[in-house]
Amino acid sequence: MNFLNRIKSYFAEVKGEAKRVSWPGKQELYDSTLVVIAFIFILAVTTLACDKVIELFIKFVHAGA
Numbered sequence: 001m002n003f004l005n006r007i008k009s010y011f012a013e014v015k016g017e018a019k020r021v022s023w024p025g026k027q028e029l030y031d032s033t034l035v036v037i038a039f040i041f042i043l044a045v046t047t048l049a050c051d052k053v054i055e056l057f058i059k060f061v062h063a064g065a
Helices: 002-020 027-062
Strands: none
Touching: none
16 A cells, blocks of 8 residues: 555656646747757758768778778
């Protein structure tokens, strides 16, 4: 019985915590989404640039050997 009481208590605490959470508004959610998309784009371009530099370096080393 003690185990069931602990489970009930846990879910009651989770419900209480969820009520105290400050959820973002529409504008804040929109702005955050734009930031994430911009960051992903910048990271993709940076990764592509690094990949091309490494590819050129490998081709240069391979052609010289």
